[in-house]
Amino acid sequence: MSTEPAAELVARSNALGADPRNTNFAGGNTSAKGTATDPVTDKPVELLWVKGSGGDLGTLTEAGLAVLRLDRLRALTDVYPGVEREDEMVAAFDYCLHGRGGAAPSIDTAMHGLVDATHVDxxxxxxxxxxxxxxxGRALTRECFGDRVAWVDWRRPGFQLGLDIAAVKAANPQAIGVILGxxxxxxxxxxxxECEANSLDIIRTAERFLAERGAAEPFGPVVPGFEALPTRERRARAAELAPVIRGLASTDSRQVGHFTDSEVVLDFLAREKLGPLAALGTSCPDHFLRTKVRPLVVDLPATAPVEEVAARLRELHEAYRAEYRAYYERHAEPDSPPMRGADPAIVLVPGVGMFSFGRNKQTARVAGEFYVNAINVMRGAESVSRYQPIDEREKFRIEYWALEEAKLRRMPxxxxxxxxxxxxxxxxxGIGRAVAERLGAEGACVVVADLDTEAxxxxxxxxxxxxxxxAVTADVTDAEAVREAVAAAALAFGGLDLVVNNAGxxxxxxxxxxxERDWDLQHDVMAKGSFLVSQAAARVMVEQGMGGDIVYIxxxxxxxxxxxNLAYGAAKADQAHQVRLLAAELGEHGIRVNGINPDGVVRGSGIFAKGWGAQRAAVYGVPESELGAFYAKRTLLKREVLPEHVAAAVVALTAGDLVLTTGLHVPVDGGVAAAFLR
Structure with a gap:
C-alpha cells in the first residue's frame, strides 16, 4: 500500500531527475523518513524510504525504493568496526529492512539514515x-554559498561518509547542504x-557563480586544424572510423557503440587543454565507472586522412591497453578482483566527435552522456580555478571495489x-519483419531497412x-542508398555484425x-541487391576485425x-551461389555466410500480398485463401511455413551454437523432397 512519505519521495525524485542539470541518469539517490504501522506489533515504527541500488531518479517508482527500520539502521553505529571494514555494513542493511520486496539498499543508505533530517537528496x-x-573547492564553496553550504572532504561512498556528513550537519545547523569533495x-x-528547494538552490547558485565568476575560455584557445568539420563531412568520417574504433574497443569483449558530435564535445576537442585535461580523467564515481579513468584521445588534426587516423588509432589503442594494465598493477591488492577489459570506453577524435562504448546501446549512450557531464565539470572547475579530480588510487579503489564487482556479478x-x-x-x-523482431528479442540492436519508410x-x-x-529507408538496388544504410548502422551502433539479405x-x-523488365527487376532486387548489401557490410566487418554473419533468405x-517461375527462381539461384562464393572468400576474416531456403510463406508475406499469391494460386488451381494449406499438404511434415519459422533459422545460424558453419543452406520448407540439397 502506498504511503505518504514514499509517494512524496517518488514525486520529488522524478521532478529532480527529469532535469539533467540536477543529476545524471541512474545517478544520485533521495530519501524520506516517516512513520508507519508495524503489521506485527500494530504499533508505529520509524522508517526510511530510500532509492535503491541502480535505480534512476527520473523514472523511479515505489517499487524502486528500499524501506528500512530507522532504529535498526541507527543502531549500526554501535557495531561499526571502522573505516577499514566499512564495506561489511552494506550486508548489515539487509537486517534493517522492513517487510518484503523493495529494492536492494545502496551504498549511500547510511548517508540518508544517519543524517538528522527528514528528507535528504x-x-x-x-x-x-x-x-x-x-x-x-573549499574556499570557492565558502565564497559561493557563505555558511549556507558546508564542505566535506573526499571520501569513498560508504558508512563513514554518512557519519562525516551527519557530523558536518550537526556542527552547521544553518546549512542546507554540503559540497562533497x-x-x-x-x-x-x-x-x-523544502529539501527539493534546497537542492535546486545549491545547484542554481553554483551555476550562477560559475557563469558570473568564470573565465570566458577555460579550455584555452582553439588549436588550428582541430576545429569541427562541416556536418556532412564529419558524419561521413565518423561512419568510416566507427567500425575501426569499435573493433579496437572490443578487443577484450564485444561492445556496442554510440556517436556524439554535440557542440559541447566538438568545442572541447578543438581546444588547447584537451590533452592535459583528458589525461586527468573524470572524478565523480558515477562518471568514471562508466567512462573508465580516462579516454583515448586522437592527437591528429581533423583534416588528417582517414587511413592515417585509423593507423594512429591502432597505435594509441595499444598504448592505452599497456597504460591501463600498468594502472591496474600499480594499485591492485592481493584480494582485488581480476583486471577487467583494458579497452577504452570513450574515444575522442578532434573535428569528428566522441565514440562511447558499452555492453549494449544504452550503456554506450549513457557513457557518452557521462563524459559530456565530465566536460561540463572540467569547464566549470577550470573557469574559476584548476580542475583537480580525485587521485588515481581512489579511482582504482572504486573501479575495483568488491561491492561494485558483486553488483556486476548480479547482472543477468x-x-x-x-x-x-x-x-x-x-x-x-513478412519474413523480414519476423526476423528483425526475433533478432531484437534475442538482444541484438536492429537496423530495420525497407523501401517503405513508414513500415x-x-x-x-x-x-x-x-x-x-x-529504421532506415533503403532501396537495395541503389549502391549509394545501401552505403547510407550501412553508415547509419555504424553511426547508431558503432558497426555491423549480422546482415540478413531478405529484400525481395x-x-x-x-x-x-x-x-525483360520482369527479369531485370527481380534480379536487381534479389541478386544485385544482395550483392550490394553484402559488399557494403563486408567492408565494415573486415574493418572491425570481429568476424560476422551474412545470411541470405x-x-x-x-x-x-x-x-x-523463371525470373524468380533464377534470381534465387543467383543468391544461393553467392552464399557459397562469399563463404569461400570471407572465411579468412571470420565472416560466415549461410542461406535459408523457405517454402512459400503465405501468411504475413508482403510478396504474396502484392499479387504473387494470386498468381501462384492460379498456377496450382487453388483458391488464394487456401494456398498456404496447399503448400503444406505437399510437404513431408504437412505443416505450413510461417515467417517466425524462418526467423528461428536465422537465430539458429547466428546466435553462437553453429560457430563453424559457413556455406550452408538450411531448408525451412516442411520437407519438400524435390528441393533436397544434393
Missing amino acids: HLHPDSGIALATAAD GHGITAWGDTSA APAPLAGRVALVTGAGS AKAVAEGIGSADRAL LSISKSLLETT SSKNAVFAGPN
Missing part, C-alpha cells in the same frame, strides 16, 4: 561537481518541498545476440527504443510471358524447378 549536478573538483552535493529539509546473463548489430533488408513486413518505422518502434532499433519480390509468369526455388 544526494545528487551529481555538473555545477556542484565543478566546485567539488576545483583545486581550491570530488563527488557531488547533498541537501536536506524538514519537508519534501546476456541474451544470445547481445552486443550484436544486425541489418535486415525488406524488414517492413520500417513501425517495425523499429515495435522492437523498442532508439537504443534497440533504427516475385512475378509469376511463364517464359513466354516474362518481360533464398528459397527452395533456388534448387526446385517450379512452373511459371
